[in-house]
Amino acid sequence: MDLTGGFGARSGGGGGGGGPYREPIGLESLHLGDEFRQLVTTTTTTLLPPDNAAGSFTALLELPPTQAVELLHFTDSSSSSQAAAGIGGGDIIITPSPPPPPLHSFGGGTTLTFPSNSALMERAARFSVIATEQQNNNGNNNNNETPTSSVPSNSSDRVKTEPPETDSAMENQSLCPNQTNRSGKRKDFDKKVKSSTKKNKSSEETEKLPYVHVRARRGQATDSHSLAERARREKINARMKLLQELVPGCDKIQGTALVLDEIINHVQSLQRQVEMLSMRLAAVNPRIDFNLDTILASENGSLMDGSFSGTAMQLAWPHQAIETEQSFHHRQLQPPPPPPPQQWPFDGLNQPVWGREEDQTHGNDHSNLMAVSENVMVGSANLHPNQVKMEL
Amino acid sequence: MVNSNLFPSIEATGGESSTESRRKKPRISETEAEIEARRINEESLKRWKTNRVQQIYASKLVEALRRVRQRSTNEPDKVVSVAAREIRETADRVLAASAKGTTRWSRAILASRVRAKLKKHKKAAKKSAGNCKSRKAAATETNRIKLPAVDRKLKFLGRLVPGCRKVSVPNLLDEATDYIAALEMQVRAMEALAELLTAAAPRTTLTGP
Numbered sequence: 001m002d003l004t005g006g007f008g009a010r011s012g013g014g015g016g017g018g019g020p021y022r023e024p025i026g027l028e029s030l031h032l033g034d035e036f037r038q039l040v041t042t043t044t045t046t047l048l049p050p051d052n053a054a055g056s057f058t059a060l061l062e063l064p065p066t067q068a069v070e071l072l073h074f075t076d077s078s079s080s081s082q083a084a085a086g087i088g089g090g091d092i093i094i095t096p097s098p099p100p101p102p103l104h105s106f107g108g109g110t111t112l113t114f115p116s117n118s119a120l121m122e123r124a125a126r127f128s129v130i131a132t133e134q135q136n137n138n139g140n141n142n143n144n145e146t147p148t149s150s151v152p153s154n155s156s157d158r159v160k161t162e163p164p165e166t167d168s169a170m171e172n173q174s175l176c177p178n179q180t181n182r183s184g185k186r187k188d189f190d191k192k193v194k195s196s197t198k199k200n201k202s203s204e205e206t207e208k209l210p211y212v213h214v215r216a217r218r219g220q221a222t223d224s225h226s227l228a229e230r231a232r233r234e235k236i237n238a239r240m241k242l243l244q245e246l247v248p249g250c251d252k253i254q255g256t257a258l259v260l261d262e263i264i265n266h267v268q269s270l271q272r273q274v275e276m277l278s279m280r281l282a283a284v285n286p287r288i289d290f291n292l293d294t295i296l297a298s299e300n301g302s303l304m305d306g307s308f309s310g311t312a313m314q315l316a317w318p319h320q321a322i323e324t325e326q327s328f329h330h331r332q333l334q335p336p337p338p339p340p341p342q343q344w345p346f347d348g349l350n351q352p353v354w355g356r357e358e359d360q361t362h363g364n365d366h367s368n369l370m371a372v373s374e375n376v377m378v379g380s381a382n383l384h385p386n387q388v389k390m391e392l
Numbered sequence: 393m394v395n396s397n398l399f400p401s402i403e404a405t406g407g408e409s410s411t412e413s414r415r416k417k418p419r420i421s422e423t424e425a426e427i428e429a430r431r432i433n434e435e436s437l438k439r440w441k442t443n444r445v446q447q448i449y450a451s452k453l454v455e456a457l458r459r460v461r462q463r464s465t466n467e468p469d470k471v472v473s474v475a476a477r478e479i480r481e482t483a484d485r486v487l488a489a490s491a492k493g494t495t496r497w498s499r500a501i502l503a504s505r506v507r508a509k510l511k512k513h514k515k516a517a518k519k520s521a522g523n524c525k526s527r528k529a530a531a532t533e534t535n536r537i538k539l540p541a542v543d544r545k546l547k548f549l550g551r552l553v554p555g556c557r558k559v560s561v562p563n564l565l566d567e568a569t570d571y572i573a574a575l576e577m578q579v580r581a582m583e584a585l586a587e588l589l590t591a592a593a594p595r596t597t598l599t600g601p
């Protein structure tokens with residue numbers, strides 16, 4: 001590979017070689033410096049990961065972090081042996097001796113569970129997806145999100161496919177010691193579309209858990225702040241889309257501000273329409289006095305269900321309503337029914353008014369009203385149970 | 393250099409929109425946020441869209457209006473505008489009542505009447521509320537010249553929807569969705585009722601301004 005030549009050249013060059021490789025480890029790695037130089041020298045001489053088919057730059061990426069991580073593990077001999085086995089694929093020999101003391105300080109300086117987590121992920125990158133089950137057994141105490149986010153964000157795509165599986169599995173298994181990190185969200189990493197099965201599985205898991213789960217898509221930053229931002233944005237955008245569908249004419253518009261303009265205009269126009277209609281009703285009111293429910297009751301016999309609950313409001317009204325309904329049914333929209341009898345117990349004020357107008361209005365209007373209001377007004381019997389509650 | 397090519401993910405921190413546009417539409421179902429929002433929206437639409445709901449509202453409105461009418465028949469005939477205001481308030485209250493208390497705006501409408509009654513008894517026309525408003529407005533003016541446009545509009549929307557001034561943005565959008573659906577139903581019902589009443593009284597001489 002041509003890059004190995006580059007490696008060699010850089011390592012040979014000395015200090016400059018450590019530069020580009022500081023970034024992959026993340027923010028904490030700023031004081032790597034010398035250790036990295038040593039790492040590079042050791043690794044380039046011994047390592048040539050054979051299974052680097054993904055692309056030459058992945059070799060660049062995977063090598064130094066991997067090695068740094070592996071070397072960090074020397075406190076934990078078990079993991080180091082696992083790491084050795086994992087990384088090896090057979091051929092790779094790690095020379096543990098030189099860097100441990102400075103790296104200890106490095107490991108101490110960084111976040112708590114950073115080494116083991118990254119080790120897991122690097123290992124996962126090597127193996128297939130199935131191998132993630134092994135890792136679940138290994139690294140159970142590291143549900144810290146920041147290290148997971150800092151390392152993979154710098155890693156290659158292949159590395160990134162693994163953490164989702166790892167994380168989702170891990171969060172199911174272990175009790176998280178850092179509850180504060182899981183205050184509202186768990187972050188998972190998204191997979192490419194081709195690995196849809198894994199996605200379905202983790203989506204199932206997320207539905208069971210009581211948090212809102214957010215997925216970081218490929219190529220996006222994965223620190224907790226931006227993930228929280230993204231979750232918030234997604235919620236807002238989802239609701240905006242629904243509002244767009246509700247408000248006519250918003251589909252074509254691009255941009256939140258204009259859509260909001262349209263929404264505001266729509267709400268204002270609706271409120272103005274209500275004002276207009278209430279003015280119309282007020283104008284109509286003085287004469288009719290809202291005693292037309294009798295008319296309505298007679299028309300809407302077909303719409304009425306038989307559920308009259310005789311409240312004390314109008315005693316004889318249910319009676320009359322039923323009668324008119326029956327008569328209505330009999331006649332079936334034929335010549336208007338006889339005017340409702342006068343003994344309907346309206347209050348005294350309204351009754352004379354009604355009596356005056358009844359004969360005039362009833363004859364002409366029944367047909368009109370029936371045609372118009374067929375679909376609109378329900379049997380007023382439904383009102384009775386609710387009348388008592390309504391007035392405040 | 394090498395960095396920029398090797399670590400595109402770092403560069404793309406702020407480029408969420410570009411990433412999304414590049415990414416093809418997932419074949420899998422929507423994100424959880426969309427599912428949740430869609431559920432809310434479907435609920436509210438189903439609540440306010442059906443014919444039956446409209447009919448129930450219309451009849452309830454008739455009853456309420458009649459009761460208001462009965463109450464105020466003692467007084468001399470009011471100006472149309474005053475009567476219109478009463479009718480509108482009644483209609484809003486009936487609408488809020490039919491929401492059955494699940495939404496914030498409905499609760500605010502129902503509560504505002506009680507509050508208005510208390511205020512009427514306690515202070516005559518001091519309009520301390522007016523002073524507060526002007527003071528607050530002045531304060532915000534001095535604090536920042538202009539909020540970003542979207543935020544301004546969201547605030548305005550919060551003022552339009554009753555009882556939603558200090559509500560979080562996603563909740564505000566939910567409330568607005570439900571409120572718009574309810575308003576549309578109200579308009580349809582009142583329209584039909586007005587048609588009905590004007591048709592029922594063709595010979596009435598409208599006593600208006």
